[in-house]
Amino acid sequence: MDRPMELMRDAKTIAVVGVTTKKIRPANDIARYLIDAGFEVYLVNETEAGLEMHGLTIQPSVASLGVPIDIVDIFRRPADVPPHVEDAIEAGAKAVWMQVGIVNEEAAERARAAGLDVVMDKCTMVEHRRLRSAA
Secondary structure: OOHHHHHHHHOOEEEEEOOOOOOOOHHHHHHHHHHHOOOEEEEEOHHHOOOEEOOEEOEOOOHHHOOOOOEEEEOOOHHHOHHHHHHHHHHOOOEEEEOOOOOOHHHHHHHHHOOOEEEOOOOHHHHHHHHHHHO
């Protein structure tokens, strides 16, 4: 079993960074999938904090959650990833996961140096489905 599948197998809590109530976006669909799959999901978007989506209140940051987070699932442009990695580090998250098409080697190295697992350019939903089909 590869590391992304192991992370999905072991995860209980996932913070989805980049959800938005304003548009149809992959982050919103993936968040819904993860909720339906039974994960404890937290929605994060600093500019939409306090709004609701999928029956959950959007939070300003991962660090503001005050709960242990297994995976910080990032849906932001590669150039916008570093502050979210810093937020994940501050929150004591176990892993940062950059979705399909998102690669930021500098942010990944910073996360690894802080002891976090890193996944880039992969989808949590796809990896979770792979895990389920392998079971």
